[in-house]
Amino acid sequence: MTPPLGWGFLLCSKTKIGYEINFNRYFYKYTPPRPLEEIETDLKKIEKEIADMLAEVTE
Structure with a gap:
C-alpha cells in the first residue's frame, strides 16, 4: 500500500x-x-x- 500523494494530477484521457x-x-x-x-374489455378479448x-x- 502506498501513501497518498501530496500533489494532484489530471488524466486527460479520462476527463x-x-x-x-x-x-x-x-x-x-x-x-x-x-x-x-x-383495459378490462381488452384483456377479456385477448x-x-x-x-x-x-x-x-x-382438437
Whole structure:
C-alpha cells in the first residue's frame, strides 16, 4: 500500500467535457392511463382469442 500523494494530477484521457441533458425533464408530456373498464374489455378479448387458439391446437 502506498501513501497518498501530496500533489494532484489530471488524466486527460479520462476527463469529460460537457454535461448530460435530461430530456424527460424538459420534454415529457404526461398522458393519463386508460380507464380500467377499457383495459378490462381488452384483456377479456385477448383471453378469448388465446382460448380459441388453444382449442384449435388441442382438437
